[in-house]
Amino acid sequence: MTDTNPALETPTDLARNDTRTVADALNAALADSYALYLKTKNFHWHVSGPHFRDYHLLLDDQAAQILGVTDAIAERVRKTGNTTLRSIGDISRRQSIKDNDRDFVAADEMLAELRDDNLTLVERFRDVKQASEEAGDNATSGIVDDWTDQAEERAWFLFEASRKG
Ligand SMILES: [Fe+2]
Numbered sequence: 001m002t003d004t005n006p007a008l009e010t011p012t013d014l015a016r017n018d019t020r021t022v023a024d025a026l027n028a029a030l031a032d033s034y035a036l037y038l039k040t041k042n043f044h045w046h047v048s049g050p051h052f053r054d055y056h057l058l059l060d061d062q063a064a065q066i067l068g069v070t071d072a073i074a075e076r077v078r079k080t081g082n083t084t085l086r087s088i089g090d091i092s093r094r095q096s097i098k099d100n101d102r103d104f105v106a107a108d109e110m111l112a113e114l115r116d117d118n119l120t121l122v123e124r125f126r127d128v129k130q131a132s133e134e135a136g137d138n139a140t141s142g143i144v145d146d147w148t149d150q151a152e153e154r155a156w157f158l159f160e161a162s163r164k165g
Contacts, residue, residue, distance in 0.1 A: 010081040018135030023082035025131045026140070029124040029147075030073045030085055031094035036117050037066040039100055043110040051161075055107055058161060062114075062154050069147050076140050096120060108162055115158035121151045 012019060044059035077084040085091055097117045105113075125148040132140035 004081060004083050008078075008083055010078060012079070012081045014080055014135055014137055016081070018131075019080040019082060019137065022080060022128065022131045022135050022137050022140055023077045023084070025124070025128040026073055026077045027084055028094055028096070029121065029128055030070060030077075031091045032097045032117075032121050032124050033066055033070050033073065034085075034091045035095040035097040035099065036114075036121055037063055037070070039097070039117065040066060040114060042100065043105065043114065046105065047107050047110060049107045051107060054161065055111070058157065059110075059114075062157070065150055065154070069150065072143065073147070076143065080137060080140070096124070111158045111162040115155045115162070118151045118155040118158065122148055122155070125151065 040059050040063040044056055044063060047055045047059065049055075074084040085094070097120055100113065125144050128144045129141060129148070132138075132144065
């Protein structure tokens with residue numbers, strides 16, 4: 001990560017290098033949240049088959065939940081004196097969750113891919129947890145637990161919905 005422009009520095013008692021490590025982890029989690037948000041919407045729009053209604057609605061709920069966390073992630077970065085994402089290009093440079101631009105994806109493949117991607121996001125949040133504990137950044141360390149729980153819940157729903165009856 002580049003140095004914060006002095007004009008954008010925020011007062012904090014946390015050590016500069018530590019908050020930068022937390023910010024890097026938060027920005028990685030934020031980029032993956034946006035990548036996962038758009039993929040979940042993509043699948044919401046393009047899902048087809050006998051479970052259309054269930055999956056269409058489930059994916060919309062999940063997309064809204066993912067998007068709902070993004071602002072809090074970015075603001076943790078700013079509250080600790082660092083800078084966050086600025087553009088779609090910034091997201092694409094940092095995301096580890098891969099896009100899926102295929103013409104057709106079967107519904108069961110969609111659920112499996114999103115389940116794995118949500119577990120990837122859980123890993124990003126664990127990186128945030130570790131960095132924030134090491135930095136003494138209690139607020140980030142506390143709030144990331146909810147984000148982790150939500151991602152694990154999404155993975156669980158996707159797993160159960162994909163079981164063969
Ligand atoms: Fe919709």
